Structure formats: C-alpha cells, structure tokens
Amino acid sequence: MPEEPVNIGIIGLGTVGTGVARILRDEPERIQRRAGRPLKLRRAVVRDLNKPRGIELPAGMLGDDPQAVINDPEIEVAVHLVGGIDPARQIMLDLLDAGKNVVTANKALLCEHGDELFARAREKGRTIAFEAAVAGGIPIISAINHGLTGNQITSISAILNGTSNFILTQMVQERSSYAEALRSAQELGYAEADPTMDIDGTDAAQKLVILAQLAFGVKVPLSVFPRQGIDLLDLSDLTYADELGYIVKLLASARLVNGRLELLVLPTLVRHHTLLAEVHGPFNAVGLTGDVVGETWYFGAGAGQMPTASAVIADLIDTVTGRTALTFPRLEVWRTSPPFEIQPSAEIARRFYLRFNVDDRPHVLADIADILGRHEISIASVIQHEAPETELRPGHDRLIVPLVIMTHRTTEGAMRAAEQEISRLPALLPPHIRMPVTE
Amino acid sequence: MPEEPVNIGIIGLGTVGTGVARILRDEPERIQRRAGRPLKLRRAVVRDLNKPRGIELPAGMLGDDPQAVINDPEIEVAVHLVGGIDPARQIMLDLLDAGKNVVTANKALLCEHGDELFARAREKGRTIAFEAAVAGGIPIISAINHGLTGNQITSISAILNGTSNFILTQMVQERSSYAEALRSAQELGYAEADPTMDIDGTDAAQKLVILAQLAFGVKVPLSVFPRQGIDLLDLSDLTYADELGYIVKLLASARLVNGRLELLVLPTLVRHHTLLAEVHGPFNAVGLTGDVVGETWYFGAGAGQMPTASAVIADLIDTVTGRTALTFPRLEVWRTSPPFEIQPSAEIARRFYLRFNVDDRPHVLADIADILGRHEISIASVIQHEAPETELRPGHDRLIVPLVIMTHRTTEGAMRAAEQEISRLPALLPPHIRMPVTE
Secondary structure (H helix, E strand, O other): OOOOOEEEEEEOOOHHHHHHHHHHHHOHHHHHHHHOOOEEEEEEEOOOOOOOOOOOOOOOOEEOOOHHHHOOOOEEEEEEOOOOOOOHHHHHHHHHHOOOEEEEOOHHHHHHHHHHHHHHHHHOOOOEEOHHHOOOOOOHHHHHHHHOOOOOEEEEEEEOOHHHHHHHHHHHHHOOOHHHHHHHHHHOOOOOOOOHHHHOOHHHHHHHHHHHHHHHOOOOOHHHOOEOOOOOOOHHHHHHHHHOOEEEEEEEEEEEEOOEEEEEEEEEEEEOOOOHHHOOOOEEEEEEEEOOOEEEEEEEEOOOHHHHHHHHHHHHHHHHHOHHHHHHHHOOOOOOOOOOEEOOHHHOEEEEEEEEEEEOOOOHHHHHHHHHHHOOOOEEEEEOOOOOOOEEOOOOOOEEEEEEEEEOOEEHHHHHHHHHHHOOOOOEEEEEEEEEEOO | OOOOOEEEEEEOOOHHHHHHHHHHHHOHHHHHHHHOOOEEEEEEEOOOOOOOOOOOOOOOOEEOOOHHHHOOOOEEEEEEOOOOOOOHHHHHHHHHHOOOEEEEOOHHHHHHHHHHHHHHHHHOOOOEEOHHHOOOOOOHHHHHHHHOOOOOEEEEEEEOOHHHHHHHHHHHHHOOOHHHHHHHHHHOOOOOOOOHHHHOOHHHHHHHHHHHHHHHOOOOOHHHOOEOOOOOOOHHHHHHHHHHOEEEEEEEEEEEEOOEEEEEEEEEEEEOOOOHHHOOOOEEEEEEEEOOOEEEEEEEEOOOHHHHHHHHHHHHHHHHHOHHHHHHHHOOOOOOOOOOEEOOHHHOEEEEEEEEEEEOOOOHHHHHHHHHHHOOOOEEEEEOOOOOOOEEOOOOOOEEEEEEEEEOOEEHHHHHHHHHHHHOOOOEEEEEEEEEEOO
16 A cells, blocks of 8 residues: 555654654655655654754654664664764664664764674665765765666765865865864854864765775775874965965875775865865765766765755655665675775875975975985975065974975875985974875 | 576667667676676667677677567667657657667657656556766766655756857867857867757757756746857857856756746856856756755766766666666656746846947947836946957948946846847947846
C-alpha cells in the first residue's frame, strides 16, 4: 500500500534536527509526492529535555532515550544527528541491528568508523545515507554516486570548511587580523565557541577522507597526509599572495598521480579569476575531475541549519523510494583491498609560497637562495619590500623584514630538508610559512 | 542471475555515440561493478554505413535500420542519439512500445514532445533518462531529481550554450569582432557549420524549458518568453559592460516571482567577481536556488564527445540498477495542471543596459532621458565617450556616437514602450541594443 506512512525517528534535535523536523511538518505534500509515501515524524530524542528548541512537538513525541527510537518497531528510518564518536557509534550500530535504515550527518564518525558501520549495514541488509556529512547542502555525494558513475574520479579539489573560508574572506575584505576575523565569525555564528576542529584543518580533512573513500575506494587515516589549518596565517601572507596574483584558500585535495593517491589539506594559493577564487564567506566548493567527463564543480552552503536539512531530506526521500537500497551495496567504499597506494607526503610535488622573517642585513637572501639551490629548488619570484613592513618585533632588538619567495615546482621532501637548513641560519626569526600553489 | 549481461542498442553512432561505445568497450569492469551486471553493446545503428567512424565494431553489429534495435527482444536498453524531431520522435515511441528503456540526449525532442513521450513511457512501464540532454557532463538532472528533492526550486540561472560562451569569451579576451570569434569557434570545433540554433538562443532555450519542466512542473512553449542570441552584439557592448563592472553572458533564467514563473534567454550583464563571470570558453554553468538549501551552482563541459558520453553512461547505469524506474514515475514534469502561471514578459523587471547610436549633436541625451523619465525609467549611469568611438558610418553623412545608458530597475513593458518612442527620434540610427543586468 503506497499510501501507508513511513515512520521516522530523529536522534539529536539540535540545529539541523530542528530544521529537518520543520520541513517534515511544513512540506508534507511535497515530500509525499517525491517519496511516494507520506513521511511521519514519530519520535525525537534529545539529550536535555529542558533545553528550549525551535520547534514545538506533540506531547509524547519527545524523549531523552535513544532506545525509544531503536526499540520502536514502527520506525523504518532513523535520522542520526548525534555528534562525535561516543555514543554516536554505538547508537548507529544499535539502529542497524534493530533493522532501521539510517540517515546521518556525522562526518567524524564515518571518517573513523565508516568501515565498521558500512559492514554492519550490509550484513543487516540496511543502508546508511550521508549526503549531509560532507559540504552541507551541496549534493556532492549524489554527484559521485549517481551523476559521475561512468568515471574514475582522478582528482578532488575542495573548500570544505565554511568557518575557515569565512575567516579568510573577512581578512582579505576587511583587512583584519586572523584574531579579529575569528571574532566576527563567532559573533555571526559562523564559528563555534571552540573552533579548533574547523580552523586547524581537521573538519576539512575528515570530509576529504569520506570523499576520497567514495571516489577512490581507499581508507586513508588522517595521520598519513599533510594537514594544516589557517591559524598560523598572517594578514601579510594574504596581501603578498594577492600581489603575486593569488588568493589563499584552505584547500582539501586528493588526486591520482602515477597511480598513487596524493592527499593534502593546507592553506593554498589559488589563482585569481578562477572559480575557486570566487568562493567567498561560509560557502563550500568541490571540484571533481573524472577521466571521462573532465572537470566539474559544485558550490553551495557548506553548513547551516536548512542547507544541511536539505541534504537530510534528500537522503530520507532516496531511502524511502528504495534508491538508497540500490546504490548503497555498490558503493566502492572501505574496500578491503584498496586499489591505490597513498603517495608518501615527501613526494608530493607543487610550487610553494614561502615567507621567512629575517634580519634586515646583507647576504640573508643569498644564504637562503643558496640552500634552496643546493636542494634543487629553483626560485620563481621574490618579494622583499622596504618599510612599512620593516619593524622592530616586541622583545627583539633586531630589525626584521618578511622575505617572500615563490618557488618553481619541487617536492614536499626537498622543501622540508631545505627548511631545516634554513631554520639554522642565525638571521632567521621563526616561524616561517609555507603554502602550496595550485597549478 | 545478477551476472547475466544487459544488452544495449545504440541508435545514432555520431560523436557522442562513438564515445559511449568506446567506454562500454574499454571499461567493462568499472561499469559492471557500478551497474551490478555487465553491459554489452549488441547493436549499433547508423544512417550511412559507408561513413568512417572512430571505433571498429565486430562484424554484424552495425546496421542502418533502427528496427534492428526496436525489434530485437534481447535488447533491454536503447541509447537514442538521433537528433532533430523526425524520425527521432517515432523511433523513441517505437522503442518504448517495444518495451525498451530509453536513454537520450535529444533536447529538442524532449522540449517539443516530452509530454507525449513521457506519457507513453509511463503507460508502457518504461523509463526515459535524459541527463545528456542538458549541460553535457554536468549532472544537473540528477541534482534536481535526487540531490535537491527536499526543495521547491525557486530559481534557475544558467549558461547553457557552450558555443555562445566560447564566442563571448573569445571576443573579450582577443578583442575580436563577433564574426572573427565565430570563425575561430568553427575552426576549433566549438561551433557547427550552421551555428544558428546555438547563437540565436534556441539551444539554450530548449534546455531551459527542460530544466523548468523538471523544477517547476510547467510545460512552457518557446514562444512565450523573451529569447535572443548573441549575434547582434558588438565588441563595444562588451567593452562598455566591462567599464561598468560587468561581463556579458548568454544567460538562461527561470524563477518564481510572486508565484508566477518568469523565463528569459538573453545576453545579460553579469557582475565581475561572481562565479558566473568566471565561466570561460565552452563551459556551462547552472545555478539552482532551492527554498531550503539556498543557492547551489554546478559547472562543467556543456558539450563534447566524452562529457556527454559520461552523462549517457551514468543514465545507463541508473537504468540498469533500477534507480531510474524508481525516479522516473515521480518526476513532476509535464503535469496536466501546471502549478505556476507564466509571467507575461512585459512584467519582467530588471535593470537594463541600453546602447543607442545617435547623432553627435546637442539635446539628444536630453530627448532620450525625457522619454525614459516619462515612462518612469530612471537612469543609473551614462557613458558617452568622445573620439575614437566617433565615426562616420559608411553610407551615412552623419557623425554617429554610441550612447550607453544603465537604468534602474524597470519592466520589459516600460522599456518596450519607451524604445518605441525613442526609435522615432530623428537623431537615432537603428538598431539599438538592450540587455538585462543580473541583480
């Protein structure tokens, strides 16, 4: 009977969960037309029953025990919006064991325990849908799993953290320091009180790992590829980048190079007048190159209540129509025999932007150039301005100037070896900055 | 038995068909993994058996009669790559009647006869997949039908014709005339020998009609909305636009305004430093705004052998897995009772760019400004340069100068009425140019 409603349980009624509950309440006809059956919210589980929330629910629907969803045989699909790993992992396993299909937005959980969870779902003949886990409202999981199935994806290049992108945009547009930009991001709700995972690159790396698993069938631990956030950048780096014709973005990339998979999450110089350079504020962007289709790009809100709810609702509809049941068993994720090896980070080749803070005295540039030369790193351009960049650092009785060098193509390994030598020069004041440059 | 191959027939082995046949031949394992069964090309039908083609096929596979596919009971899915309306329409009806599921790239056919063809497919319990009909390799049909199903789409804003975009890019970057740019497009294979449908806006309008049908459930005849190509533009228009902070794109847009659907295919001024402004050469771009997700954007190759083949293969895999059978019956296309009325074109409101060629004598600007003012059209800015734009037109003994006016927001209707009056001024040398400006 196609008219029989599908009962839904939501575990986790925070910002996104409230958005999902609102759409289910406000757009029942639209959803029924597209899902083929009415979707009925039957239970919602929260951690703290006393916390005020943005939606009123009928008496008896709300509880604080996930077992109310897990053990309700009438619930067919569970929306799993529990953050973190514990108890999120156990709740998802219990839902699958209880025969529920699951829709989730938890990227950290899939990044760390996706293999176990997917195996359990397959064993139980159930599905996990996770469009909301990566790039919020952008239907990027669907693009990989449906739109580009004729392709072997050969590269992913993405802005996956809206908080970092907002801060970088703010620094460039308002000429504000990193600290000031972070403060506005927090005031405007684009950064959490503790923004560590966003600004240190962890969040972007978790999302990249999920995309790489889908696109390349490889489980990559976060520890094996270079990852850095935006917290060490100075406004001057953004200004020098601009002078060289670039804008700085926190770029997550994964690509096949000679049959090996190369991954990076690093602040990166992106050329002006490209699509990526025009991704401003809290927006996300994902570039997917396929061996048949060539380059494709996807843009949209990377987070936020309704964009993420849009992804959850799409997954609910896919699950209820049965499309997920056809797609999920064929996803080439978490294969036991990965088809690609990971490129050792020392062999990753790029052009690099370098900024050293050095004593304003003769021969410093010559010393640095000599060390780079001995490591076969050739210099493409140098910026060394006179005042007003010249300044006396607090606590230092030395005149320090920034020295910016753009290299030709070289490897991470060569860069690291050269930097080690350079860091021993007495004229150098640490830290220095290194960023790759897009081609 | 999941290992049993699915037999495929291709009708039309031109550029795209050859690409599809090559992928089926070269990537059997990839396709089997994703489709669940092997896909086997069983028959290919061409118009002219003697024409050389880019793929060798086993003896007996190639024929010149579509009936060989239509009447072969072993063929489950037909790839319909016949252009135009006749006999393309009849061939598709025959395929559906014979119980085949169909994958097609024919936008003109779906634009004109989609309602009939979809009805026939539903009646026969078969499906039509058409990702390749709009925006080549960009999985835009999938984005509307899967990724954004939680949304009512509220606006579409797109560059859908790669030939026009290539020509406009060429004019801007090489400072070449329209005629020269068209010639390079033809030399490079981005424009056909007869490029009429591409450059006069018809191709983009047909694609917009298909997107609008999916997104809004409305069948819109091409005749009811403003449509113009790039063939009347002068290099000077692109230069003036640049001076005003814009780039000119052939923009196809459809959006809901106060519950009515407004459609346009017109050369349009797009602001610098936006995503759309960075779509260069033969690329396509589609912006979809949803009431839940907000703005999302999709970019990629809009045509070409392999990008379009990528879309066909994705449709084949969706059809073979059974996903299309779940999606197709629920598409809200060609509804008998359209949910939205079409906005009369006179009521479409925009800012406008105007270029008049006028006699270089006093009071002309005052006369034009007076007419605009009486139609309540207010002027935002004016460009009137002295030499070198001043010139004696061949066959005219008058000194003619271009007068460029940017208006504030007004309606198409007000503009048309004002233009009619302005065209009667003796100082005016027709034709004049009018382009809307994106907000």
